[in-house]
Each structure stands twice: as C-alpha cells, then as structure tokens.
Amino acid sequence: MVVFDGPMAIVGGGVVDPALLVELVERGVALVAADGGGNTIGDAGLVPVAIIGDLDSLTDRADWERRTRVIHIPEQITTDFQKALYSTSAPVTLALGMTGKRLDHTLAALSAVLQFAPKRKLLLVDEVDVALAVVGPITFTAGLGERVSIHPLLPVDFLRSTGLLYPMDGLRLEPGGLIGTSNEGTGGVVQVVPADETPWLLILGKERLWDLVGP
Incomplete structure (x- = not known):
C-alpha cells in the first residue's frame, strides 16, 4: 500500500493536459500512474511517485524501474485504475485520463468510482469537467x-x-x-x-x- 498524507492524482492513458499535471505537482499533489499513464506523465517532463498496473501499456519499463517505484499487479480481474485505487491511500484522490478517449474505459472508470466512493474522496477530471463522487x-x-x-x-x-x-x-x-x-x-x-x-x-x-x- 502506497500511503499519501496529502492529495494524489492517478493518471491514466487518456487525454490529459500536461499543464495541469505540472500545476498539480506545483501544488503538492503526488502523481501516480495507472500503467500507461506513466507515458503520459513522462511526456509532460515529470516522474510519477509510482506506476501501478499490469504494465501492458507502459513504454520502456526497465527505464522507469530505474527512476521510480513500479508495482506490477498481473491479475486481470480489475482495471489498472482499480489496481491503483486499491494499492494507494490518500485523503483526496484525483483521476485524470480515465474518461473520454474510449467509451469502455469511461464506463469502467465510473464503475470504479461507484466501488470506491464510500471509502475515499474521489474526483474524475477531464478536459471540460470535474466530477466529485458524493456520499x-x-x-x-x-x-x-x-x-x-x-x-x-x-x-x-x-x-x-x-x-x-x-x-x-x-x-x-x-x-x-x-x-x-x-x-x-x-x-x-x-x-x-x-x-x-x-x-x-x-x-x-x-x-x-x-x-x-x-x-
């Protein structure tokens, strides 16, 4: 379990504004990549605190393992977003790159939000909106x-x-x-x-x- 005292952001492989990633880091938000989200964070010139997932979408895994913590979870019952959620703890969790690019990924993200909303404060962020899971x-x-x-x-x-x-x-x-x-x-x-x-x-x-x- 990767535990954070402050807010964290789980970054997926969907559309993510690089400037927002930089702003998150400047505001003290820890970045965690859900598998291929590591590529997205890297493209923004940043390094995540951890990369979590089955790692089938991560480019150059060996290089990332030299630079940060890489947690390989091979089970295929859950999505990489769910893996990142059940492997971390934080008072506030943002999720970027989980919606918009593929409809099946968007629906899977909503299912994960429903699953974890009673356990943690969780927000989905896309290019236009922010959605807070409320209980x-x-x-x-x-x-x-x-x-x-x-x-x-x-x-x-x-x-x-x-x-x-x-x-x-x-x-x-x-x-x-x-x-x-x-x-x-x-x-x-x-x-x-x-x-x-x-x-x-x-x-x-x-x-x-x-x-x-x-x-």
Whole structure:
C-alpha cells in the first residue's frame, strides 16, 4: 500500500493536459500512474511517485524501474485504475485520463468510482469537467446560472436542495430514468441532501477543481 498524507492524482492513458499535471505537482499533489499513464506523465517532463498496473501499456519499463517505484499487479480481474485505487491511500484522490478517449474505459472508470466512493474522496477530471463522487449531503457555492449536474450512479432519492434553479426535493434520480443534467445555481450557497449514502456524482466545470479538492 502506497500511503499519501496529502492529495494524489492517478493518471491514466487518456487525454490529459500536461499543464495541469505540472500545476498539480506545483501544488503538492503526488502523481501516480495507472500503467500507461506513466507515458503520459513522462511526456509532460515529470516522474510519477509510482506506476501501478499490469504494465501492458507502459513504454520502456526497465527505464522507469530505474527512476521510480513500479508495482506490477498481473491479475486481470480489475482495471489498472482499480489496481491503483486499491494499492494507494490518500485523503483526496484525483483521476485524470480515465474518461473520454474510449467509451469502455469511461464506463469502467465510473464503475470504479461507484466501488470506491464510500471509502475515499474521489474526483474524475477531464478536459471540460470535474466530477466529485458524493456520499451523503454536500454544501458548496455556485454562481448565478452556473451549470450544476447531479448524476445518479445508482437509484438515489433526494430529500431536498437549496440554491438550485430546479429543486431536488423529493426526487428519485436513476440511470435509465430521471437524471439531473444541467441544473443551474441561483447564486450563492447550494445544499443537496439525499435520503441515504448511495453514491452520486456532482459535476461542475473544470475551473472548479480546486474548490472541490478543498484545503
């Protein structure tokens, strides 16, 4: 188990902004590569703290083993993202390069988020959005007209909300049914209160990343 006292970012082989990787390091976020994510981090001129996975996508493994910690996990039951999650611990975990490039990888990433959301604070980051896996109620601020999407990973009942154009009071959201895409903030404090601790996603614009990461 690789344990971090501060935030960490798991980087996959999807589309990742190199400038964001540099910013993460400058802000003290530890970079961990999920297999081929090591290539992505290397292309940005950086070295991950560790590379974890079955290593079928990592270029020049021997060179990486001279430069950082490489953890080979050959089992094929889980994805490299899941391997990186169950092999690490951190108060906040960002995941980059896990969505957008391949649909099957995106769906697998959402499945991993559902699995690990009750155990750790987890955010998916892509070119446009940041999605925070939420368990229980949440309070945050949103500007007037700011996009606030509430996405159910499983059927989830909401007791109430404040600060949203379309209130969540008494609603059940579920895949294949009612979902909360493109709600809007009314300007100020937003509170969303579900009935239980079923995980769901709060999706905001990427510019809100550091607000969701927290102090």
